[in-house]
Amino acid sequence: MNKSWKSYQSGDFFDELITPKGQPRVAARQAVKLLQSLPAEEMNARRAAAELAIKEMGISFTVYTEGGNIDRAWPFDIIPRVIPAKDWAAVSTGLIQRSRALNCFIDDIYNAQSILKDGVVPAEIVLDSPNYRPECAGISPRYGVWAHICGSDLVRAADGRFYVLEDNLRVPSGVSYMVENREITKRVLPELFENYSILPVDDYPSRLYKTLASLSPRDIKRPCVVVLTPGIYNSAYFEHAFLAQGMGAELVEGSDLFVDDSDTVYMRTVDGPVHVDVIYRRIDEDFMDPEVFREDSTLGVPGLMRAWKAGKVAIANAPGAGVADDKVVYAYVPDMIRYYLKEEPLIESVPTYLCMRKDDRDYVLKNLKDLVVKPANESGGYGIMVGPHSTKAVHRKFAKLIKENPRNYIAQPTLSLSTAPTYIDDSVQPRHLDLRPFILQGKDSWVTPGGLTRVALVKGSLVVNSSQGGGSKDTWIVEGKK
Amino acid sequence: MTMLSRVAERLYWMARYLERAEDTARLVMAYQHIIMDIPKGSEPGWDVLLSILDANPVFNERYRAANEQNVLKFLIADLDNVSSIPSSIKAARENVRTTRDVLPEEAWEMVNELHLYVQEKSETSVGRRNRHAFLEHVISRCQMINGLLMSNLSRDHSYRFIKLGRLLERSDMITRVIDVGAGDILEREGAFEAIDPLLWGALLQGLSAMGAYRRAVGPLVEKNAVVEFVFSEQMFPRSVRFCLSGIREELGPLRANKDALRVVERARRKLRRFDPNVATREELHRFIDSFQLTLNDLSAVITDTWFQPE
Incomplete structure (x- = not known):
């Protein structure tokens, strides 16, 4: 028996596995019981086995690091996070609702703009956003879907409820780790699986293929789907290769594709040009087509936008989808759900203060020490100020930034992110976490069972990004006991 | 299943660089x-x-x-020399890195290991003391990788372009090795009569052809017979003729192969018409020069047809 379980205390936070009274939650009971029975040496051995497995599976990930690259080994905690299936079902429905509304919004913005005309969302915050692409106006992709793959970040607050923290609609990444984490747990803690029925996650690539194939402009049995990568030096290349292989699709670079006079996209193969139907692009839209966006881009395909506009090729996510991926626009998602779907939001957003509004701004400036301030357009956890964890000097710096450019900042209350037992050194300690499920939308909608749980390995830290000391956990959605 | 031109090109060069590293090691050893x-x-x-x-x-x-120390450093430890052993292995590795998904899983590991070994050991293997072990290791690893590919790869485009690269590079290197006996060192006809058998024996060793030669031709090592053997022996996989047949065989199923096949036929015709028994050393040297140009043409046609089509 590992003693540290006995003294485990998560304080005021919601803990994913352990109740405030120190008892395992129902869904986690079997797993916790087994983990408790493992002495420290055994836990260390399992952790070492996990590290080895990561090294083996992730060799690709570390060898690309010559010359002090950004990639590191992926820190993984062997204690899984367990969520009951019935709780998850509600979250899942809420996510699909949200993704539908976001897609309605994007489609509306590039076409009728009725939500702006009706004054539900202020026009200037959308049309002046750098993520609004005038080049996309007038286009309506198949099914009206622009963001086919959405990675939404969820947090669980002290009340035990899930909140959406942000929606990533451009090129969300991390799904390969969701699949790999399960693989690792199966290898190093196989006993855990005995008493559970856990929803599988490894069919993600085939789900993705189905979604992408449903977008094909040509009605053929096996449309040609490709994954467009910026290349080996991109930090997510591992994932690009993983998904391409999982879908049986070609992993292409910009130079492998060309667009002919009929606006058809082809890939260059040894059997001659092959007609491409769907492009899962993992390059930023700025680099996608030098004819339209950045001229100096060598990663893109000249003419790709022409082909897309002509409806000859589907691109996922569609260029321009990022217009809804803005922390100011985020604040309006509940209104979008009511406006487009005539429904009440099933999953909550975090209350958000928009510094562009005078009242909100005054409140934010007065309460900097209690709030989290975020730039509207950054990802990866950069440029964020966590008020309670920052010094007065940092508060002053952000006050200045906000006054200079109010449109670019939002603030949210500091959330008490939920915790889960995490194996640190030789003991089990609470660490904060979030969750990134992936929502697929094409002809049909689908949500990953669970998603990628990211955990802040530093004690008390709320920042889970892997670029800033975060790790990850396997995430289980479990059905009632067998 | 088709194959991206870029992937085909990288496989082709991976095979060429591996073969080049192996053959350079063989050449240095023989010399x-x-x-x-x-x-x-x-x-x-x-x-x-x-x-x-x-x-x-x-x-x-x-x-x-151009003393022993400098030449060996240049060939087995100099990364600035693009055709040195470490450069070739490095280039092979770069090519495998982005084509891992069409190769057996162990291929990347093996090439990566070889790369790390060469990086670590090449500096200290320039001197005679460690040189032999180093060269042997490089040769045996390359053979392992080839063996892995031969026994595990589906006979589709990936195998095809790897084989094309390997055989082209090999033909090129075989003729270069023969050139040792024909070209510059023996400017004066007959100057090395006494050591001729030693020389040709060593060259056969360098091509791993000694045993096969003895069985097919006999124990006497003699220039004309050696040249004829490594050029035209039908059954020996390190003969030029064998390589050209393999190339022709792999070109067969490819689309738009007319130009490439035409160049292969030209090479085969050249080889057939060359008679080592009547050629002087000077003629042999000139033949090799012109034959290598044909091989360059072939590589250029392959590039234009399948790797960088208009």
Whole structure:
């Protein structure tokens, strides 16, 4: 028996596995019981086995690091996070609702703009956003879907409820780790699986293929789907290769594709040009087509936008989808759900203060020490100020930034992110976490069972990004006991 | 299942670079034998290796004397020399890195390991003491990788372009090795009569052809018979003829193969018409020169047709 379980205390936070009274939650009971029975040496051995497995599976990930690259080994905690299936079902429905509304919004913005005309969302915050692409106006992709793959970040607050923290609609990444984490747990803690029925996650690539194939402009049995990568030096290349292989699709670079006079996209193969139907692009839209966006881009395909506009090729996510991926626009998602779907939001957003509004701004400036301030357009956890964890000097710096450019900042209350037992050194300690499920939308909608749980390995830290000391956990959605 | 041109090109070059590393190692090993066997004073210089590899200009840019130390450093430890063993292995690795998904899983690991080994050991393997072990290791690893590919790869485009690259590079290197016996070192006809059998024996060793030669031709090692054997022996996988047949066979199923097949036929015709028994050393040398140009043409046609089509 590992003693540290006995003294485990998560304080005021919601803990994913352990109740405030120190008892395992129902869904986690079997797993916790087994983990408790493992002495420290055994836990260390399992952790070492996990590290080895990561090294083996992730060799690709570390060898690309010559010359002090950004990639590191992926820190993984062997204690899984367990969520009951019935709780998850509600979250899942809420996510699909949200993704539908976001897609309605994007489609509306590039076409009728009725939500702006009706004054539900202020026009200037959308049309002046750098993520609004005038080049996309007038286009309506198949099914009206622009963001086919959405990675939404969820947090669980002290009340035990899930909140959406942000929606990533451009090129969300991390799904390969969701699949790999399960693989690792199966290898190093196989006993855990005995008493559970856990929803599988490894069919993600085939789900993705189905979604992408449903977008094909040509009605053929096996449309040609490709994954467009910026290349080996991109930090997510591992994932690009993983998904391409999982879908049986070609992993292409910009130079492998060309667009002919009929606006058809082809890939260059040894059997001659092959007609491409769907492009899962993992390059930023700025680099996608030098004819339209950045001229100096060598990663893109000249003419790709022409082909897309002509409806000859589907691109996922569609260029321009990022217009809804803005922390100011985020604040309006509940209104979008009511406006487009005539429904009440099933999953909550975090209350958000928009510094562009005078009242909100005054409140934010007065309460900097209690709030989290975020730039509207950054990802990866950069440029964020966590008020309670920052010094007065940092508060002053952000006050200045906000006054200079109010449109670019939002603030949210500091959330008490939920915790889960995490194996640190030789003991089990609470660490904060979030969750990134992936929502697929094409002809049909689908949500990953669970998603990628990211955990802040530093004690008390709320920042889970892997670029800033975060790790990850396997995430289980479990059905009632067998 | 088709294949991206870029992927095909990378596989082709991976195979060429691996073959180049292996053959360079063989060449250095064989040449070292010659140098050790030939009586002091009459042995040819180390610069011969440079002319075989067409590397004189690059070498002269950075080194002064073409002595043993410098030439060996240039060939087995110099990353600035693009055709050195470490450069070839590095280039092979770069090509495997982005084509891992079409190769057996172990291929990347093996090539990566070899790369790390060469990085670590090449500096200290320039001297005679460690050189032999180093070269042997490089050769045996390359053979392992080839064996892995031969026994595990589906006979589709990936195998095809790997084989094309390997056989083209091999034909090129075989003729270069023969050129040792024909070209620069033996400018004066008959100057090395006494050591001729030693020389040709070493060259056969370098091509891993000694055993096969003995069985097919007999125990006597003699220039014309050796040249004929490594050029035209039908059954021996390291003969030029065998390589050309393999190339023709792999080109067969490819789309738009007319131009490439035409160049292969030209090479085969050239080889058929060359008779080592009547050619002087000078003629042999000129033949090899012109034959290598044909091989260059073939590589250019392959590139234009399948890797960088209009």
